[in-house]
Amino acid sequence: MTTFLLLTFALLLDAYAGEPRWLWSRIPHPAVIMGSAIESLDNALNKSSEARPEGTIAILLLVTGAGIIGWIISLLGPLVSILGVAVLLAQKSLIDHVRAVSNGLRQSEMSGSQALSRIVGRDVNQLTPPETARAAIESLAxxxxxxxxxxxxxxLIAGFPGILVYKTVNTADSMIG
Incomplete structure (x- = not known):
């Protein structure tokens, strides 16, 4: 099965199923596992004035580990790849969160602001309804x-190892900069 076809099925699966709470309440989401690995390496290696070389070592370890795990997962067959890619995409979750802001704004300013606070890091209490809508659209983009x-x-470029390495680097950037 081609990488493009695998991605198409994964996008359709994510659009339909999204992030099933019943599953992630029982096992850790891959992003949680990545975050734990990043935090552990950051705590172990980011302690001294030598933070830059140690940070480089941490990222190299994370990228290598993600690449190897991604390669192993890719060997498990197309169905596992489709499921894995669907888990690593965030389209349904993102649409659901932005839709919640829209629906909240239809109810009240406060409901819209509360929904927005789940997807942005800024203070949303003083935003007008148009500012709330704009912030939701910016967050969506x-x-x-x-x-x-x-x-x-x-x-598409590097298969399952590529998506896993990207998600690991993106998560590390969010956590430690």
């Missing part, structure tokens, strides 16, 4: 790139 376009690109 930025996160669509990070959560859908870039992972899909790296999957």
């Amino acid at each position: 930025e996160n669509f790139s990070d959560g859908v376009i870039a992972p899909a690109f790296w999957f």
Whole structure:
């Protein structure tokens, strides 16, 4: 099966199923596992004035580990790859969160702001309804790139190792800069 076809099925699966809470309440989401690995290496290696070389070592270890794990997963067959890619994409979750802002704004300013606070890091309490809508659209644009376009690109370029390496580097950038 071609990489493009695998990606198409993964996008359809993510659009339909998204992030099933019943599953992620029982096992850790891959992003949680990545975050734990990043935090462990950051705590172990980011302690001294030698943070830059140690940070480089941490990223190289993370990228190598993600690449190897991605390669192993890719050997498990197309169905496992489709499921894995669908998990690493964030289109349904992102659409659901932005839709919640839209629906919230239809109810009240406060409901829209509360929904927005789940997807942005800024203070949303003083935003007007148009500012709330604009912030949701801005978040959609930025996160669509990070959560859908870039992972899909790296999957097309380098298969499952590519998407896993991208998600690991993107998560590390969010956590430690």
